[in-house]
Amino acid sequence: MMPFVMPDLRPVMPEVVMTCLALIVLMADLVIKRKETIAFLSIICIAIVTYVLSGSLGTTFNGMFISDGYSMFFKLIFILNVILTVLISVKYIAVEKVNFGEYYSLILFSTLGMMIMASAGDLIVLYLGLELMALSTYILAGFIRYDIKSNEAAMKYFLLGAFASAFLLCGTSMIYGLTGTTDLKAISDYIVKNGLASNPVLMLSVILFAVAFSFKIAAVPFHMWAPDAYEGAPTSITAFMSVGPKAAGFAVLGRVFMVAFGSIKIEWATVLIPVAVLTMGVGNIVAISQTNIKRMLAYSSIAHAGYMLLGIIAGTNDGMASVLNYMLIYAFMNIGAFAVVIMLRSEGFKGDNITDYEGLSKTHPLAAALMLVFMFSLTGIPPTAGFMGKFYVFMSAINAGYTWVVIIAVIFSAISAYFYLRIVMYMYMKEPKETVHLTTSPGIGLALAITVIAVLIIGVLPSTFINFAHVAVIGF
């Protein structure tokens, strides 16, 4: 009979607090009729979680749950993602007539799943976090129940997500059969000790993990769900799921591949390089022919996943730090761009066609200027943050000896200028065809202010953020 030892709960405290607060928000929906109050409540919850997060370094549950600098950095990105998403949602979900309180608690639950993923030190915990995140996001994608497009987005996202998690489990099962454990550190030790580097079963499970994570980060050839899910989902949720699940996917990709498969770096790099090149290629080239801005941003987010994969392929601490930095910058610029898209949506006007942006600078100069900054940043033009993000990722890949992959990435990055700057051209060089009404609110104004200031500050003073990312990956 084993005595029951109470595990150290301090490292999981943010997740425990988050669970309780998300349930409270769910319950509060029954008594509070004004949904803006619930949005405010969920931001307070996130503030409390941030406070608890600050003192949570450590490892608990026998190494199943790791709270280190790496997970901390990702959790900050998730927290930022929730705050910005809630700010841009408040007015938007009222316009879409889906102003329900459970929207906010689902966002909190999804974020809880992401936080668990970022901290997972064991494949079981990783799977549970991934499913919690994915299941909440499926519901959010189909949140506009009366809209067939939203239903269809949820359906496609759900079917392919479930298919991908079956592959993740298949990989887990093979690793378990091979090494007799699911703990990431123990897997690594077993591989080194028994010299399994060229074992075919190990290679197969690496490929299965790569497939499952590629689905989550929307990397080609497993990106098919992304454009449809992004287009059909409510725009605020598109912003949420283009940053959150992608960041969480990179968090687990980094941890599993760098920790568990750290000794077979060359092997998994040869699997990921074609994926990265295809992702950048397909993402950037297909985006050119899009007429719907949400769909275009979906392909753009696929392309950005390709750039970020270069940092993982580099396989160094430097590369991981550049991925963290890129993810933070990407969160700001992408949510900022979606916030402008949301402003164009008003009663009886979809506002998600690229032609709707014609002459926006004449009718709404401020909105056009903000979109200009985000488009420049997504292209990677200095002095915006997007340039710095790409610069550090490409530099870490060159330092690791993957110069030819970086050359391809730069070529595709130049191609991407075409479709980002086309929006700018429409806004500034065409005459307005019809007057577009902007739906503004204090929340969306605040979100836009935060994102645009962050994009410009990181673009001018990147060293603070990259140093922060370097500190985060120490001892990883």
Added chain:
Amino acid sequence: MVPLNWYLMLSTVVFMIGVFGFLTRRNIIIMFMSVELMLNGVNISLISFSHFLQDMRGQILVFFIITVAAAEAAIGLAIIIALFRNKTTAHVDEMTEMKG
């Protein structure tokens, strides 16, 4: 005693039936059932590994998988019903609201 290989063969066959079902069938419910079949294929292999390694982790993971699959079924069927109310079809090829 049944050797481990037999269990693994069974698990692979069940998993592959699931994969082929998912890729070839066009009815949402059947595609969803195929995913469940894939999960059950994995469950068989995890339990047989767990038995042959004399280690409990595999069985614990299987319990979690069964629980998550139940939650997934609830959400999946809810999405299918929401879709069916707006468009009376359960056929993937007819879902062409979005293209490009």
